[in-house]
Amino acid sequence: MYFASDNAGPAHPKVMEALMKANEGYATGYGGDAIMDEVRAQIRDVFEAPEAAVYLVINGTSANSILLGTMTQPWETVFCSDWAHIHKDEGHAPEFYTGSKLTLVPSTAGKMSVDDLQHAILGEGNRGVHGSQRGPISITQVTEFGTIYTLDEIKALTATAQEFGLKTHLDGARFANAMVALDCSAAEMTWKAGIDTVSFGGTKNGAVAVEACVIFDPDLAWEFELRRKRGGHLLSKHRFLSAQMNAYLTDDLWLDLARAANAQCVQLAEGLRGHDGADILFEPQANMIFFNMTRQEHKRMLDAGAVYYVENGDPYAGDPEERLMGRLVTDWSITAACVTQFLDLLRG
Incomplete structure (x- = not known):
């Protein structure tokens, strides 16, 4: 993940x-x-x-x-x-x-x-x-x-x-x-x-x-x-x-790799849209997603093994209900199974 x-x-x-x-x-x-x-x-x-x-x-x-x-x-x-x-x-x-x-x-x-x-x-x-x-x-x-x-x-x-x-x-x-x-x-x-x-x-x-x-x-x-x-x-x-x-x-090869990365981003974005606690900030158009989620939700995901950047605050210190911006990036090697694992974890 x-x-x-x-x-x-x-x-x-x-x-x-x-x-x-x-x-x-x-x-x-x-x-x-x-x-x-x-x-x-x-x-x-x-x-x-x-x-x-x-x-x-x-x-x-x-x-x-x-x-x-x-x-x-x-x-x-x-x-x-x-x-x-x-x-x-x-x-x-x-x-x-x-x-x-x-x-x-x-x-x-x-x-x-x-x-x-x-x-x-x-x-x-x-x-x-x-x-x-x-x-x-x-x-x-x-x-x-x-x-x-x-x-x-x-x-x-x-x-x-x-x-x-x-x-x-x-x-x-x-x-x-x-x-x-x-x-x-x-x-x-x-x-x-x-x-x-x-x-x-x-x-x-x-x-x-x-x-x-x-x-x-x-x-x-x-x-x-x-x-x-x-x-x-x-x-x-x-x-x-x-x-x-x-x-x-x-x-x-360069086009095949970009298509693979973009396709997994689409799947990831669709899963995020189905989760009430996550708000996508900008319509994903390539292989990056920015989203808001509470600090406690970010902490839960990161502790469970998800690896991504939290852009505007420390997920481990502060008001647990404060919403912080996360960034997800897919590369050519990300698999559908990896996306599914992340989304399953998000749903709890």
């Missing part, structure tokens, strides 16, 4: 097999390995972008931060949701790599609106040399509340960015979960919707540690390479990144 995070789930056996195979013999380092040539072609095919620049790093923080650093000057500001992952969970790494600041845009269920984004943009870049200049927009997809921007919502946000001559980055740590939920193509969710760069996640969806940085403007490619090296994220034994991504993409 482990629902704390999709980061905590196992890597898929095919990814592990690929790593073992890549460990045989010798290979050129720093991304010069033959597997990376195949990965580059795979990702270009997935995104229907034959000219895209493709690079691999070990985690989402480095992917987001180096991409944003490539898109941002130190005197500019990055616009993002007040619940964006780059704001809430990356320890100021985006600010460190860009040398700039983040301007937080109010959100509803983790999503920015066009009006709020426009208001935030208009609030910057108008104080001359004394204030921040306008920089790129970053969209978290899936959001930190498990919600998803529709294609039309992404297009509207990128159109707003373009009105001001700004570029847009997509933080896609859960890219596959969003894409299968929207039943769209990778191209439709990115460059066809006005996205300029993408952090294409693998770690949360069955890889060990690999994310792809996809850049649709080739003019940004060399600067990204320099920043990746300067930032300490160009791996010498790069083949082990390449092998993971190669296995992840082969035969659409």
Whole structure:
């Protein structure tokens, strides 16, 4: 009954097999390995972008931060949701790599609106040399509340960015979960919707540690390479990144894993809706659920072996009737039996 995070789930056996195979013999380092040539072609095919620049790093923080650093000057500001992952969970790494600041845009269920984004943009870049200049927009997809921007919502946000001559980055740590939920193509969710760069996640969806940085403007490619090296994220034994991504993409494994995670989330949400003591806060759209329940109910579940995060309080100290927010996340390896066990325990 482990629902704390999709980061905590196992890597898929095919990814592990690929790593073992890549460990045989010798290979050129720093991304010069033959597997990376195949990965580059795979990702270009997935995104229907034959000219895209493709690079691999070990985690989402480095992917987001180096991409944003490539898109941002130190005197500019990055616009993002007040619940964006780059704001809430990356320890100021985006600010460190860009040398700039983040301007937080109010959100509803983790999503920015066009009006709020426009208001935030208009609030910057108008104080001359004394204030921040306008920089790129970053969209978290899936959001930190498990919600998803529709294609039309992404297009509207990128159109707003373009009105001001700004570029847009997509933080896609859960890219596959969003894409299968929207039943769209990778191209439709990115460059066809006005996205300029993408952090294409693998770690949360069955890889060990690999994310792809996809850049649709080739003019940004060399600067990204320099920043990746300067930032300490160009791996010498790069083949082990390449092998993971190669296995992840082969035969659409990445889509199968995301579908499995999303499907178990649906079952979990249906069971929660049938329990009077639990209130789902945001309509689950991918593989995350946020819900309210009394402190004593959280404690009972956790003591019985359920593993998940309680977000806004200590489940073991305080008023037993106070309602606290919990977060449940399903990954590819969660089984129907595990979901049933959790729901049976919830019902007492």
